[in-house]
Amino acid sequence: MTRQFYITTPIYYINAQPHIGHAYTTMVADAMARSQRLLGADVFFLTGTDEHGQKVERAAQKAGVDTRTFANDVAGSFRQMCRDLSITNDDFIRTTEPRHHRAAQALWRRVAANGDIYKGDYEGWYCTVDEIFVPETQLVDGRCPTCGGKVERLKEQSYYFRLSKYQQPLLDFYRAHPAFVQPDFRFNEVRSFVEAGLQDLSISRTSFRWGIPVPDDPAHVMYVWFDALTNYLTALGFGADGSEAQARVERYWPVVIHLIGKEILRQHALYWPAFLMAAGINPPERIIAHGWWLMGGAKMSKSAGNVARYQDYVRVFGVDALRYFVMREMPLGLDANFSDEGVLTRFNADLANDLGNLVSRTTTMIHRYCDGVVPAPGERDELDASLERQIGGTIGAVVRQFEQFQITVALQETWELIRFVNQYIVKREPWALAKRPEQRAMLDATLYHAADALRVTAALIDPVMPEAAERIRRMLGTAQERWTDLTAGGLQPGTRLGPTEPLFPRIEKTLEELRTMTPDETPAPAEQKAATPAEQKPAAPAEEPRVTIDEFMKVDLRVAKVLEAEAIPKSKKLLKLKVDTGRDQRTIVAGIAEAYQPEQLVGRSIVIVANLQPAKLMGVESNGMVLAGSPDGGQPVLVGFDQDLPPGARVR
Ligand SMILES: [Zn+2]
CATH class of the missing domain: 1.10.730.10 (Isoleucyl-tRNA Synthetase; Domain 1)
Structure with missing residues (x-):
C-alpha cells in the first residue's frame, strides 16, 4: 500500500522579500519531498504566502501601491524563489485566494458551532501614528517601537478563542504523541508553556480591513494566526464542495509534517492543534522546528542589515552548491553560522x-x-x-x-x-x-x-x-x-x-x-x-534541419496584452486568457497555471503565435499560443520585454 507523505513549509509573510532564511526552509522541505518520492511515497508538498494583516496594508501604503498589487508582487518573488532553487512543490497557496477565504471561514464556523468562540473586549496599547496595537512586551520605554511616539490604551471588540479550555486536552495529546514536536528540547519548552496555564486568544480585529471577514460579522476580520494556519487544510480542498476535495483531505490529513522556524513553534504546536480539536479535526502528526542562520554570531535581520540574499550565492556557486551548504552545515534544530x-x-x-x-x-x-x-x-x-x-x-x-x-x-x-x-x-x-x-x-x-x-x-x-x-x-x-x-x-x-x-x-x-x-x-x-x-565537438552526427528565413516568417509572432485571465476548472496547468492583439481580442489557453496566478497576468505584455490553427483545450477554444521558456523539469517563464511595446507589434 502506498504511504502518504504531506510536508509543508510555513507560508511566508509578504512584508519582506525572500532571503536565505525562507530559502533554507523551502530547500529542506524540498529535499525531504524528493527523498520520499525516491522511497515510493505518495508525496504532497506545499508552500506559499501569508498575505493578510495590518503590516501588509501599511507596507503597501509605504510603497505607494494598492494592497493587492503589493501582495501580487511579493508573492511573485516567492514563486520566483521556488523556481530559482529547483523546488518541487505541488501547490503554492496564497491566503488571499478565494479557496482560502472559504476554508478559513469553514473552520471558523466549525469552531464557533462547538461554542469555542465568543465576543469580548480587546484592550491594548495603540499607536495612533502607525495605527497598530503594540504588544506590551514590544514597547520601548513605554513608547511605540516603530515610530517612538506615545501609545495609548485602547479598547475594541474582538472575538476570542477559548484556548484556556484546551490546556488539559493539549497536555493529553502531547503525552500520547511523544514525537509530536522535534527536536525534543523544543517540545519540552512547549509543554512547560502549556503547563503554566493558557489564556483565551483574541482572533479578530476591527482596526484594519485587509483580512478574511469573520462569518456573519464582516466588521471583523480574522486575526492572522487563525487565518494563516488554516492554509495547510485549504490546499487539500478543505471547505470546498464535492467528494473529490473531501477525499483529498482524508488522503493527506493528519499525516502531515509542518517544517517551521523555531520562532513560530508556539503557534504551530499549541494554537493550531487547539483550533483543530475545537473543529473536531485531528492535529497534525509532526512539527519540526529548525534553528536560525546566524551571521557573524548574530541572528540575520533586516534591522541589523546582515541579511543574506539567496540570489547572490546561486549566482556565484550555483543552486546545488547552495542547497548542499545549508543542509550540510545546519544540524536539525540547532542554529548555524x-x-x-x-x-x-x-x-x-x-x-x-x-x-x-x-x-x-x-x-x-x-x-x-x-x-x-x-x-x-x-x-x-x-x-x-x-x-x-x-x-x-x-x-x-x-x-x-x-x-x-x-x-x-x-x-x-x-x-x-x-x-x-x-x-x-x-x-x-x-x-x-x-x-x-x-x-x-x-x-x-x-x-x-x-x-x-x-x-x-x-x-x-x-x-x-x-x-x-x-x-x-x-x-x-x-x-x-x-x-x-x-x-x-x-x-x-x-x-x-x-x-x-x-x-x-x-x-x-x-x-x-x-x-x-x-x-x-x-x-x-x-x-x-x-x-x-x-x-x-558536434553533439550529434546528423544536424537538425535548418529553416529558411521565409519559413520562419510564416510564424506570426506578435505582442499581445492580457485583458483577463482565469483558471480553467479541473485543470491544474491551464489558464484561459483574453488578450488584445492590436487587431482583435481573442481567447488563448496557456499551460502556465502552475507558474502564474491569473491576477499576476492582467495588464501584462506577452508574445503569442497569432496565426496558429484554433484548437480546443478542456472545452475552451484557443486561438493562438503563448510563448514561454520551459526549463527541463521546471516551470514555464513567460517571454517578456524590457520596455513596453504596444499590442500588435511584430516579434522576429
Ligand atoms: Zn508608532
Missing part, C-alpha cells in the same frame, strides 16, 4: 575536491582505458568486497537519516563513501594497472566498482543536489533509480558513458574577488558545461 568563507570552503573541499574528483577521474579513465564502456567486474577480491559493503551500509544509513530528517548526517555518511572510493582508487592505481596488460582484469574490476559507487552516490545526493545528480547520471549513461531498488553492484556492464564534464570546477578566486564580480563574469558552475571541450 552562514558565512561566505564557509560556503567557499565547502564548495572547494567537498564539491570540487571530493565529489568532483571522483566523478572526473572515474569517467575519464573509463573513456581512456575502456573506450567509454563500463567493463565487467570479474572476480572480486577483499578490497572490492569492502567497497561493496561500504556502499550497502551507506545506502541503509542515508535512508534512515532522511527518515529522521537528519539530512546533515545523511550527507556526512555519503561523503564518507565518496572518500572511501577515492582512497580505493588511489590504492589500486588504475593508471599504473593500465600500463601492464596482464593486470587487465584488475583494471576492469577497479573501474567497474568505482563507477558503481559513483552511480549510488548520484542517487544518494539526488534530494539535496538534483542537478548534480542528473549530470553525473548523464556522464555515466544511467537513469534515475528509486532508493527502494538501490543496491551495490547494480551498474550494468556494457553501459556506454556520456561525455565527461567538470561537475564543480574549483573556484580559485578570493572572497574579495567574488564579491566584486559583475554578473557577466560569474562562473555559475552549473552552467559552465557548455564551454567544456567534451561538448564543443
Whole structure:
C-alpha cells in the first residue's frame, strides 16, 4: 500500500522579500519531498504566502501601491524563489485566494458551532501614528517601537478563542504523541508553556480591513494566526464542495509534517492543534522546528542589515552548491553560522575536491582505458568486497537519516563513501594497472566498482543536489533509480558513458574577488558545461534541419496584452486568457497555471503565435499560443520585454 507523505513549509509573510532564511526552509522541505518520492511515497508538498494583516496594508501604503498589487508582487518573488532553487512543490497557496477565504471561514464556523468562540473586549496599547496595537512586551520605554511616539490604551471588540479550555486536552495529546514536536528540547519548552496555564486568544480585529471577514460579522476580520494556519487544510480542498476535495483531505490529513522556524513553534504546536480539536479535526502528526542562520554570531535581520540574499550565492556557486551548504552545515534544530568563507570552503573541499574528483577521474579513465564502456567486474577480491559493503551500509544509513530528517548526517555518511572510493582508487592505481596488460582484469574490476559507487552516490545526493545528480547520471549513461531498488553492484556492464564534464570546477578566486564580480563574469558552475571541450565537438552526427528565413516568417509572432485571465476548472496547468492583439481580442489557453496566478497576468505584455490553427483545450477554444521558456523539469517563464511595446507589434 502506498504511504502518504504531506510536508509543508510555513507560508511566508509578504512584508519582506525572500532571503536565505525562507530559502533554507523551502530547500529542506524540498529535499525531504524528493527523498520520499525516491522511497515510493505518495508525496504532497506545499508552500506559499501569508498575505493578510495590518503590516501588509501599511507596507503597501509605504510603497505607494494598492494592497493587492503589493501582495501580487511579493508573492511573485516567492514563486520566483521556488523556481530559482529547483523546488518541487505541488501547490503554492496564497491566503488571499478565494479557496482560502472559504476554508478559513469553514473552520471558523466549525469552531464557533462547538461554542469555542465568543465576543469580548480587546484592550491594548495603540499607536495612533502607525495605527497598530503594540504588544506590551514590544514597547520601548513605554513608547511605540516603530515610530517612538506615545501609545495609548485602547479598547475594541474582538472575538476570542477559548484556548484556556484546551490546556488539559493539549497536555493529553502531547503525552500520547511523544514525537509530536522535534527536536525534543523544543517540545519540552512547549509543554512547560502549556503547563503554566493558557489564556483565551483574541482572533479578530476591527482596526484594519485587509483580512478574511469573520462569518456573519464582516466588521471583523480574522486575526492572522487563525487565518494563516488554516492554509495547510485549504490546499487539500478543505471547505470546498464535492467528494473529490473531501477525499483529498482524508488522503493527506493528519499525516502531515509542518517544517517551521523555531520562532513560530508556539503557534504551530499549541494554537493550531487547539483550533483543530475545537473543529473536531485531528492535529497534525509532526512539527519540526529548525534553528536560525546566524551571521557573524548574530541572528540575520533586516534591522541589523546582515541579511543574506539567496540570489547572490546561486549566482556565484550555483543552486546545488547552495542547497548542499545549508543542509550540510545546519544540524536539525540547532542554529548555524552562514558565512561566505564557509560556503567557499565547502564548495572547494567537498564539491570540487571530493565529489568532483571522483566523478572526473572515474569517467575519464573509463573513456581512456575502456573506450567509454563500463567493463565487467570479474572476480572480486577483499578490497572490492569492502567497497561493496561500504556502499550497502551507506545506502541503509542515508535512508534512515532522511527518515529522521537528519539530512546533515545523511550527507556526512555519503561523503564518507565518496572518500572511501577515492582512497580505493588511489590504492589500486588504475593508471599504473593500465600500463601492464596482464593486470587487465584488475583494471576492469577497479573501474567497474568505482563507477558503481559513483552511480549510488548520484542517487544518494539526488534530494539535496538534483542537478548534480542528473549530470553525473548523464556522464555515466544511467537513469534515475528509486532508493527502494538501490543496491551495490547494480551498474550494468556494457553501459556506454556520456561525455565527461567538470561537475564543480574549483573556484580559485578570493572572497574579495567574488564579491566584486559583475554578473557577466560569474562562473555559475552549473552552467559552465557548455564551454567544456567534451561538448564543443558536434553533439550529434546528423544536424537538425535548418529553416529558411521565409519559413520562419510564416510564424506570426506578435505582442499581445492580457485583458483577463482565469483558471480553467479541473485543470491544474491551464489558464484561459483574453488578450488584445492590436487587431482583435481573442481567447488563448496557456499551460502556465502552475507558474502564474491569473491576477499576476492582467495588464501584462506577452508574445503569442497569432496565426496558429484554433484548437480546443478542456472545452475552451484557443486561438493562438503563448510563448514561454520551459526549463527541463521546471516551470514555464513567460517571454517578456524590457520596455513596453504596444499590442500588435511584430516579434522576429
Ligand atoms: Zn508608532
